[in-house]
Amino acid sequence: MRVNGKWYFHCLIPALLLLALCGCGKSAESAEHSFFALDTYITMQATGPDAEAVLMAAEEQMQARERQWSVTNPDSEIYAINHSDGNMVEISLDTAKLIQFALDMSAQTDGALDPTIYPVLTAWGFTTGSYQVPDQDTIDELLSAVDYRNIHLKDSSVTIEDGVQIDLGAVAKGYIGDEVADLLREQGVTSALINLGGNVQTIGTKPDGSLWRIGVRNPFADGNLGVLQVEDMAVVTSGGYERYFTDEAGNTYWHIIDPKTGYPADSGLVSVTVAASEGKRCDALSTALFVMGPEQAADYWRSCGDFEMLLVLADGDIWLTDGLNNTFTLSEKDTNGEVTVIRHETK
Numbered sequence: 601m602r603v604n605g606k607w608y609f610h611c612l613i614p615a616l617l618l619l620a621l622c623g624c625g626k627s628a629e630s631a632e633h634s635f636f637a638l639d640t641y642i643t644m645q646a647t648g649p650d651a652e653a654v655l656m657a658a659e660e661q662m663q664a665r666e667r668q669w670s671v672t673n674p675d676s677e678i679y680a681i682n683h684s685d686g687n688m689v690e691i692s693l694d695t696a697k698l699i700q701f702a703l704d705m706s707a708q709t710d711g712a713l714d715p716t717i718y719p720v721l722t723a724w725g726f727t728t729g730s731y732q733v734p735d736q737d738t739i740d741e742l743l744s745a746v747d748y749r750n751i752h753l754k755d756s757s758v759t760i761e762d763g764v765q766i767d768l769g770a771v772a773k774g775y776i777g778d779e780v781a782d783l784l785r786e787q788g789v790t791s792a793l794i795n796l797g798g799n800v801q802t803i804g805t806k807p808d809g810s811l812w813r814i815g816v817r818n819p820f821a822d823g824n825l826g827v828l829q830v831e832d833m834a835v836v837t838s839g840g841y842e843r844y845f846t847d848e849a850g851n852t853y854w855h856i857i858d859p860k861t862g863y864p865a866d867s868g869l870v871s872v873t874v875a876a877s878e879g880k881r882c883d884a885l886s887t888a889l890f891v892m893g894p895e896q897a898a899d900y901w902r903s904c905g906d907f908e909m910l911l912v913l914a915d916g917d918i919w920l921t922d923g924l925n926n927t928f929t930l931s932e933k934d935t936n937g938e939v940t941v942i943r944h945e946t947k
């Protein structure tokens with residue numbers, strides 16, 4: 601075959617340049633990676649060019665966020681805020697954004713989500729594992745400082761009032777899941793599943809084009825209550841079964857606290873699963889809706905409508921929003937509860 605010199609320069613070189621620029625020269629690979637961080641076992645799988653290296657970078661990002669946002673690490677920014685004795689603390693822009701998001705969601709949920717609940721959680725022993733039921737005077741005293749409006753954020757400085765302590769555990773994992781999904785997408789990943797212990801983030805579909813299957817845990821027994829099939833979505837569950845203790849009389853106390861009472865949320869719900877495009881919104885809402893209870897959660901969904909949810913009630917019944925009706929498959933063997941579809945009111 602005769603190679604025309606002109607053709608060579610006009611077509612082949614630009615084509616090679618284009619290939620080099622857009623990285624199209626690398627074929628997609630699939631990789632998996634698991635590790636422990638953020639107080640949970642994290643698993644990731646991804647398909648894209650250099651997927652393995654991208655997952656390593658994702659782990660590095662998550663470990664860095666843990667160092668920055670851990671409530672117990674004396675080097676973290678959250679620790680510095682909690683030990684500031686009412687003085688102003690300079691924080692990074694990233695931490696300011698996370699706090700601002702938590703404050704916005706606290707306001708939107710009328711304080712059902714409240715990052716200042718931390719001292720109450722500590723009194724119950726949820727931060728140390730030394731569980732106890734605090735006496736009412738202790739709860740009342742601690743509750744007097746619980747109010748997200750006691751956090752004053754301005755640009756990248758924050759002041760919390762004396763006696764206030766914050767914990768972003770109810771929103772940070774969702775926030776970090778979004779960040780990691782963005783990182784993966786930027787690196788050309790077209791298909792991925794990131795599971796931060798109940799906080800699931802998906803990119804695209806499975807490599808074979810089918811939907812990701814996300815199990816919704818059965819709060820009453822081992823195994824799944826059913827499966828959600830999704831693509832390009834986050835799915836986050838808050839469940840009473842995740843961390844709890846039982847007293848001598850057989851009462852169960854779990855780690856999601858109602859900021860109005862200082863007691864574990866007794867709202868009639870045992871788990872809340874939220875699906876939406878952003879993991880941080882799912883995470884904030886799953887905790888807040890758990891506190892609100894089924895009726896108020898349904899009203900909240902009707903007023904916003906930018907997410908879907910699946911509620912498991914204490915009696916085993918399941919309420920799910922319209923948009924999940926065809927997405928959720930109930931596992932026949934594991935439930936006796938009745939399924940109700942929540943719809944927008946049509947008057």
Ligand code: AMP
Nearest residue numbers: 712713714715769770838855856857887
């Ligand atoms: P999640 O698993 O996302 O529902 O978050 C639960 C965690 O958030 C708990 O382990 C506490 O650290 C914290 N938490 C508990 N109750 C609340 C609340 N009402 N508002 C904000 N954070 C909470």
Ligand code: MG
Nearest residue numbers: 770883884887
């Ligand atoms: Mg949450």
